[in-house]
Amino acid sequence: MTDEADRIVLANVNKSYVTPPVYVVRNFSLSIRRGEFFCLIGPSGCGKSTVLKLIAGIEAPTSGSVRRPPRIGMVFQSYALLPWLTVEANVAFAARMAGFANEKVKSLTRSYLKMVHLEHFADRYPRELSGGQRQRVGLARALSVEPDVLLMDEPFSALDPLMVEELHADVLRIWNVTKKTIVLVSHHFEEAVLLADRIGVMRDGRLEEVIDIDLPRPRSENQENFGREMRRLKACASGTAAGSRKTLRKSAG
Numbered sequence: 001m002t003d004e005a006d007r008i009v010l011a012n013v014n015k016s017y018v019t020p021p022v023y024v025v026r027n028f029s030l031s032i033r034r035g036e037f038f039c040l041i042g043p044s045g046c047g048k049s050t051v052l053k054l055i056a057g058i059e060a061p062t063s064g065s066v067r068r069p070p071r072i073g074m075v076f077q078s079y080a081l082l083p084w085l086t087v088e089a090n091v092a093f094a095a096r097m098a099g100f101a102n103e104k105v106k107s108l109t110r111s112y113l114k115m116v117h118l119e120h121f122a123d124r125y126p127r128e129l130s131g132g133q134r135q136r137v138g139l140a141r142a143l144s145v146e147p148d149v150l151l152m153d154e155p156f157s158a159l160d161p162l163m164v165e166e167l168h169a170d171v172l173r174i175w176n177v178t179k180k181t182i183v184l185v186s187h188h189f190e191e192a193v194l195l196a197d198r199i200g201v202m203r204d205g206r207l208e209e210v211i212d213i214d215l216p217r218p219r220s221e222n223q224e225n226f227g228r229e230m231r232r233l234k235a236c237a238s239g240t241a242a243g244s245r246k247t248l249r250k251s252a253g
């Protein structure tokens with residue numbers, strides 16, 4: 001598959017859930033390249049989840065177009081695991097639904113549970129796991145469909161800070177190993193600067209700015225220029241003068 005075909009491309013997308021239309025995503029255009037770590041940030045209700053659903057194909061645009069690679073994996077804030085299935089069965093279920101044959105389902109399940117360090121928890125039920133472990137099952141399940149793109153909707157919001165740090169490390173490691181395109185929805189500036197190549201700042205359904213984060217990896221809050229990038233993002237998100245369009249490089253992707 002060429003790089004072009006692997007891109008996520010939203011062109012002039014508008015989305016309303018009701019008639020007459022009330023647009024919750026407005027004139028939204030964005031192109032995300034293969035292998036990119038893209039973060040979508042903005043206040044609650046600004047349309048982030050809707051954009052993710054449009055990318056996933058769970059929702060259709062009211063107008064405009066969305067192009068996506070064929071296989072999408074999704075990670076949810078609420079984990080969305082099936083409580084009556086074991087860890088292994090949860091992951092296997094997704095792989096089977098994606099159309100893989102039994103042997104392949106087994107090998108995918110094994111390899112992705114290993115990737116999230118849960119190979120010894122295969123026979124447990126979701127209720128027997130910590131929040132962090134549950135979300136790692138969510139990650140393994142999303143990966144088990146062998147997606148081109150991993151979409152994550154505030155996947156760490158329900159976890160305590162130490163757990164979040166571990167999961168950040170897990171996600172970055174998985175991104176490095178698998179080279180997947182990742183689109184992460186977040187409302188944490190720090191998380192966005194730690195993880196993303198580019199950050200899209202949303203407000204009232206619009207994509208206000210796309211900013212490049214030019215920090216070498218591995219990143220940390222203590223690294224040189226981390227504070228500068230945080231201030232740049234915050235200024236942009238709050239629409240203050242320091243974040244005006246002049247000072248932000250609008251990146252073409």
Ligand code: ADP
Pocket residue numbers: 017018024042043044045046047048049050051
């Ligand atoms: P965010 O993820 O940024 O918090 P959402 O995309 O979930 O925002 O929601 C954006 C707006 O769309 C909100 O006003 C929300 O109430 C509305 N909305 C979301 N989903 C639906 C739906 N299924 N039906 C009607 N309105 C919806």
Ligand code: MG
Pocket residue numbers: 048049050153
């Ligand atoms: Mg949301």
